Amino acid sequence: MPLIALGLNHLTAPVNLREQVAFDAGSTEEALRELTGEPGVEEAMILSTCNRTELYVGVADGAEDVPQAWLNRHHRLTPGKLDEFLYLHRDDDAVRHMFRVATGLDSMVLGEPQILGQVKDAYQQAREARALKAPLDRLLQHTFAVAKRVRTDTRIGAHTVSVAFTAVRLAEQVFTDLRQACVLLLGAGDTIELAARHLVEKQVSRLIVANRTLENAHELATRHGGYAIALADLPQHLAEADIVIASTAARQPVLTRAMVEKAIAARRRKPMFMVDIAVPRDIEDSVGTMEDVFLYGIDDLRQVIDDNLRSREAAAREAEAIIDLQVDRYMAWRRALGVRNPAVDMRHHAEVYRDEVLEKARAMIARGKSPDEALAFLANTLTNKLLHHPSAALREAALSGDLDLLHAAGRLYGLEREAGED
CATH class of the missing domain: 3.40.50.720 (NAD(P)-binding Rossmann-like Domain)
Structure with a gap:
């Protein structure tokens, strides 16, 4: 699910245009319900302040244009009127933009602290409107942690001028x-x-x-x-x-x-x-x-x-480095959402093997075999079934010199640690 950040701010649009697309607190919740009802819109948050109006939206593939069309329609603007003033960030860039906004790096006053409170208010409004799902909710939580770290680890907030x-x-x-x-x-x-x-x-x-x-x-x-x-x-x-x-x-x-x-x-x-x-x-x-x-x-x-920017420019560079690292971490988590966890499949297959072999062991006892014979059959057969495919793959890796797979198997089964302990 692509993530986009669409908006305009004090750098891209004059105040008379920012007025036309602003959302007040009383109308934001209904606007969020309207926006998330649009085809292809999965989740959304609206951030509207004196300096910016931004939509953070999770959309289905192919629906990236829906938020802009909705923004024009919602404010009864002529199609195309906002085109030269809007910016659109996707995925990694959208995450980076949100981090920069929340930490004050994108503010008129570099490092000003009020914007973080405004982002938190926007998050609360989106929650109350039930407009958030896991990816965007997780991004907001990550954003607050990043903003706190930037404030703690840099001097971006020192002598801030609001x-x-x-x-x-x-x-x-x-x-x-x-x-x-x-x-x-x-x-x-x-x-x-x-x-x-x-x-x-x-x-x-x-x-x-x-x-x-x-x-x-x-x-x-x-x-x-x-x-x-x-x-x-x-x-x-x-x-x-x-x-x-x-x-x-x-x-x-x-x-x-x-x-x-x-x-x-x-x-x-x-x-x-x-x-x-x-x-x-x-x-x-x-x-x-x-x-x-x-x-x-x-x-x-x-x-x-x-006139007050120079003293905070070095701190801003430090903050950008922190943000770049945190963008990578959030996007790694987001990409993992679309990958099926192999542990789920492994457990399912193991449980299927277990049930099959257990049923056969019970049948042996019912036919008069001793419990010891049934347990030996159960242990040997289950071990062979569980290790057959991994053993075959490792033999092939050894023959072909696939060291990456061999080392990965060692880490997966804890063999490298056991060898080190010896």
Whole structure:
């Protein structure tokens, strides 16, 4: 069963296209059921983050094109629209790609740790949708072990700069002293949580957390000394913010141009700095054209991030070496799935011989033969039957000089070890 990894990411596609193929948490499980219902699709996992959407799919031979056709159909895209932006990896390359993604080697921020948690979430969603079978499930377990080893054995995670940290650093470049700034956070997920931690470390003046679920906003704000508002109350508080960092799971923008225009007017045209790290975007694109607003999107962070890559490049090379080794190990296990275990056949044949000879020995006793005669017949006949074919093959190997088979037989029957003990 071929394994493919199909997707697009921050390196291959612009954010407006990534938005169109993103899956939110609420729709992923149903999408997985739909995908695994396609002809030739045996198992699947969907990984969708702000920087990538990827399908990991086990397919029947000849069905490699099914996932891409389904992706276009599911998102109602014109056939061929994604062709120049998609990448497709098969088998070994698909396994290597998954390992690289989970370890942060394929991330915008080299070595960033959040992606591993996102892969684990995707795995859990696939399990709940009953979309996994043994090969892909085993691959995910192997992936988590590889990611742990890379984190332990290399410095890929040392001084890692997350997207959230990069957003805060960019804000710090605009506002030299964040202790004078009011920051509005849109959302209450992991990325916003990380941003809040970094802002607290910078001793930001005020922190406002806005979220669709007020309870979640309140919990996050309480942990970091801020105060919470509902997204519905955003227009009343927007003018207070010098900095806005947005990362919600909304499908449509939560911050519109009209809202920002009113806020800028209330601020008497005092500039606002905004970072939108959500996909789909949280802030209307046209906000970026306003004179008194400095809007940065997820792709704009790349230059800031690139400045921090050099210190982790050596660790990345070490991580790639670990990944290459682990790809070979997983693929060896996967290939073994398609090979019939000869031990099963050997045991079956031995049991057939045993039953035949045992029946004959019982018949001898029934005809009046002594138990000793029957046992001798049983032992001799069973030994001859079990060793006939191996002995014939070994005689032929000895005559032809097939040393590989002779050594293999020695290992198989433990003869080399016994000879060494002598």
